[in-house]
Amino acid sequence: MPDRPESPAGRNGGPDADNLYHRLDADFEYATEQRARAVAESIAVEVGEISDGRSGATVDREDRVVSVEIGAADLVALRAGMNTWIRLVGVAEDVAGASGGRPGRCRD
Template structure:
């Protein structure tokens, strides 16, 4: 994952993954988005399989996970997984921010 860019686990493009979706999460500020993106980016590539791929990017205070899948079932499973990862990571980040202030 790079600031303002995106990476997939191995950085390659996949034309065989015809189904796509994106999850976009606005954060309170850029440092929060940077922490969230770093927290979930380690999973890009690690949880990819032969049916789906994900990439994580950040632009300013927004984190986006782009998903590509070979079929609708794999896309739905990927959306569910990444939505949970983003939710948990953002809750942990919010708890951290609240305990610091």
Template sequence: MTAPYQTRLAAEYDSPDQARAIERSVRPEIDDIEGDRTTARLSREGQRVEIVVEATDLVALRAGINTWLTLRDVAETVSGGRN
């Protein structure tokens, strides 16, 4: 897929353990949600978790951003919040 549009959703957490919990919560969705117009990548380094959303058009990018922000928000709520 050629993805000319991209955004990075990065968050810092109180501890590496909390960041790991967020990563583990969101990671299973990476392979399940990808479609023809959007993809996402997830990475974690220490207390920082980053989701990169790529899309073929702006409408798909907006939808992808909304999806991943919602998933991250649910993970944060369950794990106890964000710094």
């Protein structure tokens, strides 16, 4: 059997990494570190909450880049996880834009 990539999903309360054979790494770069922090903090609370036995994810931030690593047991679960996390990032970007990057504050 070929070597499997290490999955991020076995960490932080996600599903067992031994069952996750497929992986997707997505990096999102922002104009400012403040915007990246707002997005990362907004979506990081979902790690472990929407994971199941077939998929899971981790969220990390370094400077202006937010990284989302998704691991899945099969391609259908990987696609579902990818769609979910990209949607979460999009919502967090919209909210961060409306609040000027400051959590809890929205523009009129």
